[in-house]
Amino acid sequence: MIELWNKDAEDSLRKLENTFLTGDGNTDFSFSSAQDDPNAEVKNELKKGRLYLLAFAFFPALSGIIGVLETGILHLFRIPVYGKGFMWFRYITAFLGTVVMIRFMKKWRGQSRNAKAVYDEKIMAKAVQEILPGAILEPNGSIDSMDFYMHGVVPDFDDSQGSYLIRYEKNGKSCTFSNLTLTRREKDHNDSYYNKAVFVGQAYEMRYKSQMSGHVRIMTTSQWMGREVLGGYRKQDREQEEKIETENAFFNGEFDVYATDAHSAFYVVTPVVMERLLSMKAKYGSFGLAVSGDKIMIALGSGCYLFEPPRSYQEIENISVENSKEEIRQMLLFAHLLEDTINGKGYGVFSETD
Numbered sequence: 001m002i003e004l005w006n007k008d009a010e011d012s013l014r015k016l017e018n019t020f021l022t023g024d025g026n027t028d029f030s031f032s033s034a035q036d037d038p039n040a041e042v043k044n045e046l047k048k049g050r051l052y053l054l055a056f057a058f059f060p061a062l063s064g065i066i067g068v069l070e071t072g073i074l075h076l077f078r079i080p081v082y083g084k085g086f087m088w089f090r091y092i093t094a095f096l097g098t099v100v101m102i103r104f105m106k107k108w109r110g111q112s113r114n115a116k117a118v119y120d121e122k123i124m125a126k127a128v129q130e131i132l133p134g135a136i137l138e139p140n141g142s143i144d145s146m147d148f149y150m151h152g153v154v155p156d157f158d159d160s161q162g163s164y165l166i167r168y169e170k171n172g173k174s175c176t177f178s179n180l181t182l183t184r185r186e187k188d189h190n191d192s193y194y195n196k197a198v199f200v201g202q203a204y205e206m207r208y209k210s211q212m213s214g215h216v217r218i219m220t221t222s223q224w225m226g227r228e229v230l231g232g233y234r235k236q237d238r239e240q241e242e243k244i245e246t247e248n249a250f251f252n253g254e255f256d257v258y259a260t261d262a263h264s265a266f267y268v269v270t271p272v273v274m275e276r277l278l279s280m281k282a283k284y285g286s287f288g289l290a291v292s293g294d295k296i297m298i299a300l301g302s303g304c305y306l307f308e309p310p311r312s313y314q315e316i317e318n319i320s321v322e323n324s325k326e327e328i329r330q331m332l333l334f335a336h337l338l339e340d341t342i343n344g345k346g347y348g349v350f351s352e353t354d
Helices: 002-022 040-057 059-076 084-131 145-150 249-254 262-268 271-284 313-318 321-343
Strands: 136-138 159-170 173-187 193-207 215-220 242-244 255-259 287-292 295-300
Touching: 002 313, 040 084, 040 313, 084 136, 084 321, 145 159, 145 173, 145 193, 145 295, 173 321, 193 321, 215 262, 242 262, 249 255, 249 271, 255 262, 271 287, 271 321, 295 321
Parallel strands: none
Antiparallel strands: 136 159, 159 173, 173 193, 193 295, 215 255, 215 287, 242 255, 287 295
Protein backbone atom coordinates (compact mmCIF):
# COMPACT_ATOMS: atom_id res chain seq x y z
CA MET A 1 0.00 0.00 0.00
CA ILE A 2 2.81 2.40 0.92
CA GLU A 3 4.70 1.53 -2.28
CA LEU A 4 1.57 2.24 -4.35
CA TRP A 5 1.11 5.59 -2.57
CA ASN A 6 4.76 6.48 -3.19
CA LYS A 7 4.39 5.61 -6.87
CA ASP A 8 1.27 7.80 -7.23
CA ALA A 9 3.06 10.67 -5.48
CA GLU A 10 6.09 10.33 -7.76
CA ASP A 11 3.85 10.25 -10.86
CA SER A 12 1.95 13.32 -9.70
CA LEU A 13 5.18 15.22 -8.98
CA ARG A 14 6.60 14.20 -12.37
CA LYS A 15 3.46 15.38 -14.19
CA LEU A 16 3.51 18.66 -12.27
CA GLU A 17 7.15 19.19 -13.18
CA ASN A 18 6.49 18.28 -16.83
CA THR A 19 3.58 20.69 -16.98
CA PHE A 20 5.78 23.58 -15.84
CA LEU A 21 8.70 22.64 -18.09
CA THR A 22 7.05 21.32 -21.25
CA GLY A 23 3.40 22.38 -21.05
CA ASP A 24 2.32 18.72 -21.16
CA GLY A 25 2.18 16.48 -18.10
CA ASN A 26 3.02 13.38 -20.18
CA THR A 27 6.04 14.91 -21.97
CA ASP A 28 9.29 14.51 -20.07
CA PHE A 29 11.78 17.37 -20.09
CA SER A 30 15.17 16.47 -21.53
CA PHE A 31 18.18 18.24 -22.98
CA SER A 32 19.05 17.68 -26.64
CA SER A 33 22.07 15.59 -27.58
CA ALA A 34 24.72 17.28 -29.73
CA GLN A 35 25.44 13.92 -31.36
CA ASP A 36 21.94 13.64 -32.82
CA ASP A 37 20.96 17.28 -33.32
CA PRO A 38 23.10 20.05 -34.89
CA ASN A 39 20.83 22.61 -33.20
CA ALA A 40 21.29 21.09 -29.73
CA GLU A 41 23.31 24.03 -28.35
CA VAL A 42 20.56 26.51 -29.19
CA LYS A 43 17.79 24.27 -27.88
CA ASN A 44 19.59 23.59 -24.60
CA GLU A 45 20.20 27.29 -23.95
CA LEU A 46 16.47 27.95 -24.38
CA LYS A 47 15.58 24.97 -22.18
CA LYS A 48 17.82 26.21 -19.35
CA GLY A 49 15.59 29.25 -19.12
CA ARG A 50 12.64 26.99 -18.43
CA LEU A 51 14.49 25.49 -15.48
CA TYR A 52 14.81 28.94 -13.95
CA LEU A 53 11.08 29.46 -14.46
CA LEU A 54 10.46 26.21 -12.60
CA ALA A 55 12.61 27.49 -9.74
CA PHE A 56 10.45 30.64 -9.58
CA ALA A 57 7.28 28.55 -9.59
CA PHE A 58 8.44 26.48 -6.63
CA PHE A 59 9.89 29.42 -4.68
CA PRO A 60 6.68 29.89 -2.58
CA ALA A 61 6.85 26.21 -1.61
CA LEU A 62 10.50 26.68 -0.67
CA SER A 63 9.55 29.69 1.46
CA GLY A 64 6.98 27.53 3.27
CA ILE A 65 9.61 24.87 3.98
CA ILE A 66 11.96 27.54 5.31
CA GLY A 67 9.16 28.81 7.56
CA VAL A 68 8.65 25.33 9.00
CA LEU A 69 12.40 25.00 9.63
CA GLU A 70 12.44 28.40 11.35
CA THR A 71 9.67 27.31 13.71
CA GLY A 72 11.55 24.10 14.49
CA ILE A 73 14.77 25.99 15.22
CA LEU A 74 12.93 28.45 17.46
CA HIS A 75 11.41 25.62 19.49
CA LEU A 76 14.74 23.78 19.60
CA PHE A 77 16.59 26.75 21.07
CA ARG A 78 13.56 27.92 23.08
CA ILE A 79 13.59 31.37 21.51
CA PRO A 80 10.46 33.38 22.45
CA VAL A 81 8.18 33.75 19.42
CA TYR A 82 7.68 37.50 19.95
CA GLY A 83 11.10 38.27 21.42
CA LYS A 84 13.90 40.31 19.86
CA GLY A 85 15.85 37.14 19.06
CA PHE A 86 12.94 35.83 17.04
CA MET A 87 12.55 39.11 15.13
CA TRP A 88 16.25 39.31 14.30
CA PHE A 89 16.18 35.69 13.16
CA ARG A 90 13.24 36.45 10.85
CA TYR A 91 14.96 39.57 9.49
CA ILE A 92 18.10 37.59 8.66
CA THR A 93 16.22 34.77 6.93
CA ALA A 94 14.06 37.28 4.99
CA PHE A 95 17.22 39.11 3.88
CA LEU A 96 18.87 35.86 2.79
CA GLY A 97 15.69 34.83 0.93
CA THR A 98 15.63 38.19 -0.88
CA VAL A 99 19.30 37.80 -1.86
CA VAL A 100 18.61 34.33 -3.24
CA MET A 101 15.57 35.62 -5.17
CA ILE A 102 17.53 38.50 -6.71
CA ARG A 103 20.28 36.06 -7.61
CA PHE A 104 17.76 33.83 -9.37
CA MET A 105 16.32 36.81 -11.25
CA LYS A 106 19.75 37.90 -12.47
CA LYS A 107 20.58 34.37 -13.52
CA TRP A 108 17.28 34.04 -15.41
CA ARG A 109 17.72 37.38 -17.20
CA GLY A 110 21.31 36.55 -18.08
CA GLN A 111 20.25 33.13 -19.35
CA SER A 112 17.46 34.68 -21.46
CA ARG A 113 19.89 37.13 -23.06
CA ASN A 114 22.41 34.39 -23.70
CA ALA A 115 19.78 32.06 -25.22
CA LYS A 116 18.59 34.82 -27.57
CA ALA A 117 22.16 35.65 -28.62
CA VAL A 118 22.85 31.99 -29.42
CA TYR A 119 19.56 31.74 -31.36
CA ASP A 120 20.41 34.89 -33.33
CA GLU A 121 23.88 33.62 -34.22
CA LYS A 122 23.33 29.90 -34.73
CA ILE A 123 19.83 29.87 -36.28
CA MET A 124 18.75 33.20 -37.74
CA ALA A 125 22.12 34.55 -38.93
CA LYS A 126 23.01 31.20 -40.47
CA ALA A 127 19.63 30.82 -42.18
CA VAL A 128 19.79 34.34 -43.60
CA GLN A 129 23.31 33.91 -44.95
CA GLU A 130 22.48 30.59 -46.59
CA ILE A 131 19.46 32.09 -48.37
CA LEU A 132 20.82 35.62 -48.95
CA PRO A 133 24.65 35.67 -48.70
CA GLY A 134 25.81 39.10 -47.62
CA ALA A 135 22.48 40.12 -46.08
CA ILE A 136 22.45 42.26 -42.94
CA LEU A 137 20.55 40.95 -39.90
CA GLU A 138 19.49 43.33 -37.12
CA PRO A 139 17.73 41.28 -34.38
CA ASN A 140 16.39 44.42 -32.67
CA GLY A 141 15.62 46.35 -35.87
CA SER A 142 12.25 46.98 -37.51
CA ILE A 143 10.97 47.97 -40.94
CA ASP A 144 9.53 51.43 -41.68
CA SER A 145 5.88 50.90 -40.69
CA MET A 146 4.77 54.37 -41.81
CA ASP A 147 5.77 53.59 -45.40
CA PHE A 148 3.51 50.54 -45.31
CA TYR A 149 0.64 52.63 -43.98
CA MET A 150 1.09 55.22 -46.73
CA HIS A 151 0.83 52.41 -49.30
CA GLY A 152 -2.41 51.26 -47.65
CA VAL A 153 -1.42 47.73 -46.65
CA VAL A 154 -1.55 48.08 -42.83
CA PRO A 155 -4.22 49.72 -40.63
CA ASP A 156 -3.72 53.11 -39.00
CA PHE A 157 -1.77 52.93 -35.73
CA ASP A 158 -0.29 54.99 -32.92
CA ASP A 159 2.78 52.93 -32.10
CA SER A 160 4.88 50.27 -33.81
CA GLN A 161 7.62 47.85 -32.85
CA GLY A 162 9.35 44.96 -34.54
CA SER A 163 12.35 42.66 -34.58
CA TYR A 164 14.68 40.67 -36.83
CA LEU A 165 15.13 43.21 -39.59
CA ILE A 166 16.81 41.64 -42.64
CA ARG A 167 18.20 43.82 -45.45
CA TYR A 168 19.69 42.60 -48.72
CA GLU A 169 20.74 44.29 -51.95
CA LYS A 170 22.25 42.85 -55.11
CA ASN A 171 22.27 43.65 -58.83
CA GLY A 172 19.95 46.63 -58.46
CA LYS A 173 17.39 44.65 -56.46
CA SER A 174 16.78 44.78 -52.73
CA CYS A 175 14.57 43.31 -50.04
CA THR A 176 13.85 44.33 -46.48
CA PHE A 177 11.63 42.49 -44.01
CA SER A 178 10.99 42.10 -40.30
CA ASN A 179 8.45 41.12 -37.67
CA LEU A 180 6.01 43.94 -37.00
CA THR A 181 3.42 44.82 -34.34
CA LEU A 182 1.17 47.88 -34.65
CA THR A 183 -0.97 49.17 -31.78
CA ARG A 184 -3.66 51.81 -31.56
CA ARG A 185 -4.98 53.64 -28.48
CA GLU A 186 -8.69 53.00 -28.06
CA LYS A 187 -11.31 53.50 -25.37
CA ASP A 188 -13.09 50.68 -23.59
CA HIS A 189 -16.67 50.76 -22.26
CA ASN A 190 -15.42 52.65 -19.17
CA ASP A 191 -13.82 55.37 -21.35
CA SER A 192 -10.37 54.19 -20.28
CA TYR A 193 -7.65 54.08 -22.91
CA TYR A 194 -5.84 50.87 -23.76
CA ASN A 195 -3.43 49.77 -26.50
CA LYS A 196 -5.09 47.48 -29.02
CA ALA A 197 -2.93 45.37 -31.33
CA VAL A 198 -4.27 46.05 -34.83
CA PHE A 199 -1.55 44.18 -36.71
CA VAL A 200 0.83 41.39 -35.69
CA GLY A 201 2.90 39.63 -38.32
CA GLN A 202 5.57 40.29 -40.91
CA ALA A 203 6.24 43.12 -43.36
CA TYR A 204 8.25 42.73 -46.57
CA GLU A 205 9.47 45.32 -49.05
CA MET A 206 11.14 44.31 -52.34
CA ARG A 207 12.57 46.57 -55.04
CA TYR A 208 13.11 45.07 -58.46
CA LYS A 209 13.34 45.92 -62.17
CA SER A 210 9.84 46.76 -63.34
CA GLN A 211 8.12 47.61 -66.60
CA MET A 212 4.86 48.57 -64.86
CA SER A 213 3.63 52.10 -64.23
CA GLY A 214 0.93 52.92 -61.71
CA HIS A 215 0.08 50.86 -58.67
CA VAL A 216 -2.06 47.92 -57.55
CA ARG A 217 -3.31 47.26 -54.01
CA ILE A 218 -4.80 43.93 -52.94
CA MET A 219 -6.51 43.49 -49.56
CA THR A 220 -7.92 40.33 -48.04
CA THR A 221 -11.51 40.46 -46.81
CA SER A 222 -12.49 38.82 -43.54
CA GLN A 223 -14.87 39.17 -40.62
CA TRP A 224 -12.95 42.14 -39.25
CA MET A 225 -11.57 43.47 -42.49
CA GLY A 226 -14.46 43.23 -44.93
CA ARG A 227 -15.70 45.15 -47.92
CA GLU A 228 -17.78 47.59 -45.89
CA VAL A 229 -15.33 48.32 -43.07
CA LEU A 230 -11.62 47.78 -43.54
CA GLY A 231 -10.77 48.03 -39.84
CA GLY A 232 -8.48 51.07 -40.08
CA TYR A 233 -7.07 50.27 -43.51
CA ARG A 234 -7.10 53.04 -46.09
CA LYS A 235 -10.15 52.68 -48.28
CA GLN A 236 -10.34 53.34 -51.98
CA ASP A 237 -8.71 56.59 -53.04
CA ARG A 238 -11.24 57.58 -55.71
CA GLU A 239 -8.93 60.18 -57.24
CA GLN A 240 -6.05 57.72 -57.81
CA GLU A 241 -7.61 54.24 -57.66
CA GLU A 242 -10.48 52.35 -59.13
CA LYS A 243 -12.12 49.18 -57.82
CA ILE A 244 -11.23 46.20 -60.00
CA GLU A 245 -13.31 43.03 -60.39
CA THR A 246 -11.65 39.95 -61.85
CA GLU A 247 -13.37 37.18 -63.80
CA ASN A 248 -12.91 34.88 -60.79
CA ALA A 249 -16.00 35.36 -58.60
CA PHE A 250 -14.53 33.38 -55.71
CA PHE A 251 -11.38 35.53 -55.72
CA ASN A 252 -13.53 38.69 -55.78
CA GLY A 253 -15.24 37.47 -52.62
CA GLU A 254 -11.92 36.93 -50.84
CA PHE A 255 -10.00 40.05 -51.94
CA ASP A 256 -10.53 43.72 -52.75
CA VAL A 257 -8.36 44.97 -55.62
CA TYR A 258 -7.68 48.67 -56.12
CA ALA A 259 -5.53 49.92 -58.98
CA THR A 260 -4.58 52.99 -60.98
CA ASP A 261 -6.43 51.38 -63.88
CA ALA A 262 -7.55 47.95 -65.06
CA HIS A 263 -4.50 47.59 -67.31
CA SER A 264 -2.15 47.90 -64.28
CA ALA A 265 -4.24 45.44 -62.27
CA PHE A 266 -4.12 42.70 -64.85
CA TYR A 267 -0.33 43.04 -65.01
CA VAL A 268 -0.38 41.67 -61.46
CA VAL A 269 -3.63 39.76 -60.86
CA THR A 270 -3.11 36.79 -63.17
CA PRO A 271 -4.66 33.34 -62.58
CA VAL A 272 -1.36 32.03 -61.16
CA VAL A 273 -1.01 34.96 -58.76
CA MET A 274 -4.67 34.65 -57.71
CA GLU A 275 -4.12 30.99 -56.87
CA ARG A 276 -1.05 31.86 -54.80
CA LEU A 277 -2.86 34.67 -52.99
CA LEU A 278 -5.71 32.33 -52.05
CA SER A 279 -3.25 29.79 -50.63
CA MET A 280 -1.48 32.55 -48.68
CA LYS A 281 -4.78 33.66 -47.15
CA ALA A 282 -5.52 30.09 -46.11
CA LYS A 283 -2.10 29.85 -44.42
CA TYR A 284 -1.56 33.31 -42.94
CA GLY A 285 -5.00 34.90 -42.69
CA SER A 286 -5.36 38.60 -43.46
CA PHE A 287 -2.75 40.55 -45.39
CA GLY A 288 -2.26 43.53 -47.66
CA LEU A 289 -0.17 43.73 -50.80
CA ALA A 290 0.83 46.74 -52.89
CA VAL A 291 2.76 46.86 -56.17
CA SER A 292 3.83 50.40 -56.96
CA GLY A 293 6.27 50.92 -59.80
CA ASP A 294 9.45 49.06 -58.88
CA LYS A 295 8.31 48.29 -55.30
CA ILE A 296 6.42 45.33 -53.83
CA MET A 297 5.13 45.66 -50.26
CA ILE A 298 3.51 42.78 -48.38
CA ALA A 299 2.13 42.90 -44.83
CA LEU A 300 1.14 39.46 -43.49
CA GLY A 301 -1.20 39.54 -40.51
CA SER A 302 -0.10 36.09 -39.38
CA GLY A 303 -0.84 36.85 -35.72
CA CYS A 304 2.60 35.68 -34.61
CA TYR A 305 6.31 36.33 -35.08
CA LEU A 306 7.91 33.89 -37.53
CA PHE A 307 11.46 34.98 -36.73
CA GLU A 308 11.71 34.88 -32.95
CA PRO A 309 13.15 32.57 -30.26
CA PRO A 310 10.43 29.99 -29.48
CA ARG A 311 8.70 30.03 -26.12
CA SER A 312 6.97 26.67 -25.74
CA TYR A 313 8.88 23.43 -25.25
CA GLN A 314 7.38 21.94 -28.41
CA GLU A 315 8.50 24.96 -30.47
CA ILE A 316 12.01 24.62 -29.04
CA GLU A 317 12.16 21.01 -30.18
CA ASN A 318 11.13 22.03 -33.71
CA ILE A 319 13.58 24.90 -34.33
CA SER A 320 16.23 24.46 -36.98
CA VAL A 321 18.12 26.44 -39.56
CA GLU A 322 16.13 24.66 -42.27
CA ASN A 323 12.76 25.74 -40.83
CA SER A 324 13.87 29.36 -40.66
CA LYS A 325 15.26 29.17 -44.19
CA GLU A 326 11.95 27.82 -45.46
CA GLU A 327 9.99 30.78 -44.07
CA ILE A 328 12.35 33.21 -45.81
CA ARG A 329 12.42 31.19 -49.03
CA GLN A 330 8.64 30.98 -49.38
CA MET A 331 8.20 34.75 -49.26
CA LEU A 332 11.04 35.37 -51.71
CA LEU A 333 9.53 32.81 -54.09
CA PHE A 334 6.24 34.71 -54.01
CA ALA A 335 8.04 37.97 -54.80
CA HIS A 336 9.84 36.10 -57.58
CA LEU A 337 6.45 35.05 -58.98
CA LEU A 338 5.10 38.62 -58.86
CA GLU A 339 8.11 40.04 -60.70
CA ASP A 340 8.00 37.35 -63.36
CA THR A 341 4.29 38.01 -63.83
CA ILE A 342 4.69 41.77 -64.13
CA ASN A 343 7.70 41.70 -66.44
CA GLY A 344 6.90 38.54 -68.35
CA LYS A 345 10.50 37.41 -67.91
CA GLY A 346 12.18 34.30 -66.62
CA TYR A 347 13.90 35.83 -63.61
CA GLY A 348 12.69 36.93 -60.21
CA VAL A 349 13.64 39.11 -57.31
CA PHE A 350 16.19 36.73 -55.88
CA SER A 351 17.42 33.25 -56.56
CA GLU A 352 20.21 31.25 -54.99
CA THR A 353 22.25 31.68 -58.17
CA ASP A 354 21.44 35.38 -58.60
